[in-house]
Amino acid sequence: MSKVITLKERPSGKPEEKNFEFKTEDKPEIGEGEILLESKYISVDPYLRGRMRDEDSYIPPFKIDEPLASMVVAEVIESKSNDFEKGDHVSGMLDWKEIQKHTGEGLNKITNKDVPLSAYLGILGLTGLTAYLALETIGKLKEGETLLVSGAAGAVGSVVGQIGKIKGCRVVGIAGTDEKIDHIKSKFGFDAGINYKTTENIKEDIAKACPDGVDVYFDNVGGDILDAAMQNINDFARIINCGAISIYNKEEVPKGMRLEGIMVKKRALMQGFIVRDHADQFQDAIKQLGSWLADDKLKFDETKREGFDNVPKAFIEIFEGKNTGKMLVKV
Amino acid sequence: MSKVITLKERPSGKPEEKNFEFKTEDKPEIGEGEILLESKYISVDPYLRGRMRDEDSYIPPFKIDEPLASMVVAEVIESKSNDFEKGDHVSGMLDWKEIQKHTGEGLNKITNKDVPLSAYLGILGLTGLTAYLALETIGKLKEGETLLVSGAAGAVGSVVGQIGKIKGCRVVGIAGTDEKIDHIKSKFGFDAGINYKTTENIKEDIAKACPDGVDVYFDNVGGDILDAAMQNINDFARIINCGAISIYNKEEVPKGMRLEGIMVKKRALMQGFIVRDHADQFQDAIKQLGSWLADDKLKFDETKREGFDNVPKAFIEIFEGKNTGKMLVKV
Known part of the structure; x- marks a missing residue:
């Protein structure tokens, strides 16, 4: 039975x-x-x-x-x-x-x-695959760039940040408690963190934590944090829409800053990502992630x-x- | 002198x-x-x-x-x-x-x-190059898809629509007078047009004019028309941010519908485009446009x-x- x-x-x-x-x-x-x-x-x-x-x-x-x-x-x-x-x-x-x-x-x-x-x-399942494949297909990180991640202490966000470090980027995470900020810095190697619940001005705090601007923003949350990130992006920035928790389960679509002016001026790319669309790349991705894991480069x-x-x-x-x-x- | x-x-x-x-x-x-x-x-x-x-x-x-x-x-x-x-x-x-x-x-x-x-x-200068190269690099039109264009009677929009027809797409244009709508249909071969100034519900009018949904939206205006288009996009749609006239020259960035939920759900791609970034492709593009023009495929x-x-x-x-x-x- x-x-x-x-x-x-x-x-x-x-x-x-x-x-x-x-x-x-x-x-x-x-x-x-x-x-x-x-x-x-x-x-x-x-x-x-x-x-x-x-x-x-x-x-x-x-x-x-x-x-x-x-x-x-x-x-x-x-x-x-x-x-x-x-x-x-x-x-x-x-x-x-x-x-x-x-x-x-x-x-x-x-x-x-x-x-x-x-x-x-x-890390070798859908959460790790999401982090890795979204960065590979949309983020296209280059050494020396700045990567900003929201939901940074989450299962996806923490892998995103670690891959950013492996690729030689400055990595800044956004999370909702000081404990999470400490954790992403001490365990996952993030360069800096921003507590969005206690910040007085998230746009300015992102600017301070990302002195060279934001090249890739990995968005797990949407909403005001996305708007603040968009006001700090560089020319040719890539924005990965991986989640929009802040607007799910709302009866009406909330309003926010119109982003199209920034999109044109910065020639930015924004793209929605769902990992199931990329099943043909799972095997190779698991191989790469598994090798980093075995080398202790991913926690x-x-x-x-x-x-x-x-x-x-x-x-x-x-x-x-x-x-x-x-x-x-x-x- | x-x-x-x-x-x-x-x-x-x-x-x-x-x-x-x-x-x-x-x-x-x-x-x-x-x-x-x-x-x-x-x-x-x-x-x-x-x-x-x-x-x-x-x-x-x-x-x-x-x-x-x-x-x-x-x-x-x-x-x-x-x-x-x-x-x-x-x-x-x-x-x-x-x-x-x-x-x-x-x-x-x-x-x-x-x-x-x-x-x-x-048509062989920056306006034609903008239309052609934005469609080539971001739009990536496939035969049988539906292309929606705002500012459709303008110098860029009218070329966008004609390239859409050359590529075998259904092409729908948005413009601000009935004369312009007649003109894009009779002279440039658009399949349908929407007068955004007289429509009662632009979202529904787009749905009617695009019965199979919108695969590529070429946005020359931004604002409410962008929001209406976004509510009609298909999975894996491409949105070209080519202009945002509706929000230029405003003192503060206006508010609009939050688009990140749609971006994720539809795995859409949105990208800002400025033609000067693509100078290395001008020669080839002028050759293609010139050949269509000589063949009377572009007006x-x-x-x-x-x-x-x-x-x-x-x-x-x-x-x-x-x-x-x-x-x-x-x-």
Whole structure:
């Protein structure tokens, strides 16, 4: 028998344990070309809350009474595929099941054994891939440039800053507590930090922290912080729109500074980024990130819970701010 | 002797004839490697008003008592250069002088005799180059896509629309009078037009005119029209910020819809464009535009004044709306 977690009802507001249901199913039989997977680590992420809503987005919503899914690290426990052997580990978008069968299509086979398996859900998973691929495809950092990052202490922001340092840039982070500012400087090597909650003038504080102006702004938040960053950009700056937390869940689109005048004057480039569009580059990106990780050039925070039964609870805890960095469950 | 037009004083508000002064100077002697040029057509453009202000911008301001300059078509009347012969025609950024010497550096030698010389100041000059190179470098139009253009009846917008048709796109233009809408459809082949001054809901009118959504928005105006366009963009849309007339000359930056949520959701790309950054592509671009022009695939409007003495007056007339399309002076 294998346990499965399904969506019992769509959450209204903050998710609760009653929104989830545990079921059991028989261990599946695999056919020719298929593999049987046992979940080892399950990722829980804020974006899953969006998929629990019944609305059209860039990924289809979860269905009621069907299994939930997220990034999972699993072990191959049986194989009738030429591509996988018993004992292989894979990462990929998988159902919240203890055991499941799969064709192997779209799964990443884990070959680098120098890094912990759980890293494949964080720094070698979607958060690390987001940081790396957005910088590669849009940011195009050059040595000596200045990189500004909002949400700097978050799972994505902290990797963005570290890649900036690897590329030889000045890196400035924006976060919401003095503890986070200390943390990004001491653990992740940021050159400077700005606490947006205590600053008197964020535009001026960015100018002070970025004396040569901002060449790349990695925006995880949107809103007033974006406006302040835009007033400090250099000619040919690149702005990565990776998140807009500050304007999500608002009934009406809020108003802000008109940016088109700056866009023309600075010949700036602004581009929205969603990592799933870049699946064809995942393998190479994981290789690069894994090599930096093995060389100790990248550090990460993770908060680990234990036991398959605690997956819904761990997911809910994200919204209570109980995690530092990536939240995941060791099955 | 050769006449020269200098900036006597910086205009306040609309330029006036008293802001300009005519001087005379001796016909210059040319040295080894130099050429002597006689102006044939002189371009007058709205952006020159900006250079008359004493403020830092992407090009340095004109100096008091020094010659003004713009795009000029000139004939080589003497040559001590290996690159030019007497009788050659060139276009380039030249002083407002009847006769001037030059090293030839940065000038475009006119080789295509199948098009009128004056075209090198309009459709084969900065306006045509702006339309073509912004579409090439940012728009990247694909056959079957929908192209929306604001300022559609203007010198840039009308070329943008025609290139869209050459590339096999549906082309929709936004302009400010019904006459202009008729004109862009009948003369330039736009599929549809929207009068932004008489529309009751521009967002809905764009949706109706672009039933498959907007893939590329060429923005010459900024402001509310940009917001309306953004609410109609497709995934992976490209937005070219080519002008923001609606917010220039305002004391404070106006507020508008926050666009970062749409940018992320649609993975849109928005980029500011100034044609001078792309001088290395001018030769190839002029070749392509000239070939379309010779094949009658591109049409253009121009308003021609006669006589070197009328250059300041022609410039002032732009701000009185007396031109249709490109305004220039035949010397």
